[in-house]
Amino acid sequence: MHIILGATGHVGSALAQDLLARSEPVTVVTRDAHKAEALRTKGAHVAVVDVFDTHALHRVFKGGHRLFVLNPPAAPSTDTVAEERRSLRAILSALEGCRLEKIVAESTYGAQPGEGLGDLGVLYDMEQALRAGRTPFSAIRAAYYMSNWDASLKTAREEGKVYSMYPADFRLPMVAPHDLGQFAARLMLGSPESSGPHHVEGPEHYSAGDVARAFSQALGRPVEVVETPREQWEKAFKSLGFSDAAARSYAAMTRVTLDQHYEPPEKPERGAISLGEYISALVKKSPDR
Template sequence: MHIILGATGHVGSALAQALLERSEPVTVVTRDAHKAEALRTKGAHVAQVDVFDTHALHQVFRGGKRVFVLNPPAPPSSDTVAEEHRSVRAIVSALEGCKLEKIVAESAYGAQPGEGIGDLSVLYDLEQALAAGPVPFSALRAAYYMSNWDTALETARKEGKVHSMFPADFTLPMVAPHDLGQYAAKLMLGPAESSGPHHVEGPERYSPGDVARAFSEALGKPVEVVETPREQLEQAFGKLGFSDAAAKSYAAMARATMDQHYEPASKPVRGTISLRDYIGRLVNKTSG
């Protein structure tokens, strides 16, 4: 049995569907069983459990052989780093004593030790905790999610604008959640041995300018990038409803991404879905 955390999100659902298509037994873990109904109809078992309920989560893990760990993002109105460290501790605690064959965890490009860099350090700490355990472990380091641009559709459609925390010409690795799910399935089904980290990105690298051009093509109208000045990142996140702590954290991650130019030590895995295709499908899905 494959146990999947975060199965109602972009990546987790793509992984669950990839495994179900291979007739693999899957249990999806979610706080809201209604959100997993589509996966249930495809044959998945659904466990309605909050990750902070360590005992209940431990019982679910005990019923599986392989586990996919995705640390749930904290509400942006909270102190996201504190909350996400708390969920990491809860998940790692729930895994203790489980006789598993393998653990695969979703991480991020640039995951690293440190303070004040948000998810980059939270996910590094998750990697380290799982690698220190007795179960074979693989880290899947994902590039910047193309789905992070989903919220730009509204302003692109209504105003012809894509708001970006990065400069218009700043190129970075991006990846479609579907491609992440497909590679995660490969890891889940692979040998019960530690490996990685495995870096996954799209067919090529893209900039916010490329995002605007993709929306322009899909919508059939001009779309431009509106850059947020570097010194105004905290204020910009605050206007989106982020707490002061979360705004500071996300701004630090954006600056680290721009400044560090992180490159994988080994050749990354390339997905098949281009940014143009991803945004074209997004627009088509929401049309009419």
Template sequence: MHIILGATGHVGSAVAETLLNQGEPVTIVTRDAGKSEKWKQKGAEVAIADVHDVETLRRVFRRGKRLFLLNPPASPDTDTVAEEKKSLACIIAAVEGSDLEKIVAESTYGAHDGEGVGDLGVLYEMEQKLAETRIPFSVIRGAYYMSNWDWFLETAEQEGKIYSLYPADFKIPMVAPEDLGQFAAQLLTEPIDRTGLYYVEGPEIYGPADVADAFAEALGKPVGTVVIPRTEWIPYLKKSGFSQEAAESMAAMTDVTLEKKFEVSDSPFRGDVSLRAYVAGLVKAKV
């Protein structure tokens, strides 16, 4: 049995869908009972549990042998780093004594030790804590999620604009959730002793201008890029609903990317989904 954390999000749902399509047994962990029926219809078992409830979560983990671990992102109107550290501590505590035989964890490019680097520091801590459990594990460091641009479908439609903290021509590795999900499912179903650190990207690197072009093509209308100056990052994020702490965290992570202060692989695993295909699917799903 595969236990999936984060199955109601982009990547976790892609992991679960891939495994179910392969005929693998899957248990979805969610705290929202209202989301369980969809997964039951797909053939999954559903466990209702809050990640902060260590004992309940450990009982759920004992129902399976392999775990996909995605630390749930905190709401941007909270102190995201503090909240994500709390959830991570609970998940790691639940893993201990769970009898799991293998864990596949979702991390990100740029994960590294240090304070003031937002989620990058939390995910690095996750990687280190997993090593302490002595359970065989793999870590997937995914490139920048294409799904981070979902938010701008509305502005692209209504204003003909997307907004970016990055310069329009600043290209970075990006990856579709579907590709991450398929890769994670592959690791979950492979022998226990296949472990390690894996970097996963899409077929090409892209910049915000490419995102705008993809929206323009999918919507059939001009779409431009509005670049937010560095001095306006935090005010812009707070206006968008971020708390002060979350805005500072996002600004810090953006700075890490802009300054290219992150480790990359010379030979990452590459998914098949292009940015244009991803955006086209996003637009089609809304119609």
């Protein structure tokens, strides 16, 4: 049995569907059964468990052989680092005493030790904790999710603008969640030996300008990039409903990416879905197309 934490999100859902298509037994863990209904109809078992209920989560883990871990992102209105460290502790506690064959976990490009780095520090700590355990472990370090641009569809359609913390010509690795899910399935079904970290990105690097051009082509109207200056990042995040702590964390992560304060991988794994294909599909499935 494959246990999937985060199965109702972009990556976990893609992983679950890939495994189910191969007739693999899958249990998806969620707080909201309604969000997992589509996966249930495809054959998944649904375990309705709050990640902070360590006893219930432990029981689910004990019923599986391989586990995919995606530490749930905290609501931006909270202190995201504090909340994500709390959920990580709960997951690690629930794993105690479990005899799993393998754990695969979703991490991120730029994961590194240090305080004040938002998810980058939390996910690095997750990698270290899982690698120190007895269960064979593989980490996926994902590039910038293409789905991070989903919210830009509204402004691209209504204003002809894509708002970005990055300069229009700054290129960075991006990846479609579906490609991450497929790669995760390969690891879940592969050798139980520890491996990685595996860096996964799309066919090429893209910029905010490329995002605007992709929206322009898909929507059939001009779309431009509006860059938020570095000194206004925290204010911009707070205007979107982020707490002060979350705004600081997200600004710090943005700085790490823009200033490239991490070692880029020499040979990343590459997905097949281009940014243009991802944006085109996003527009086609939107209700207001």
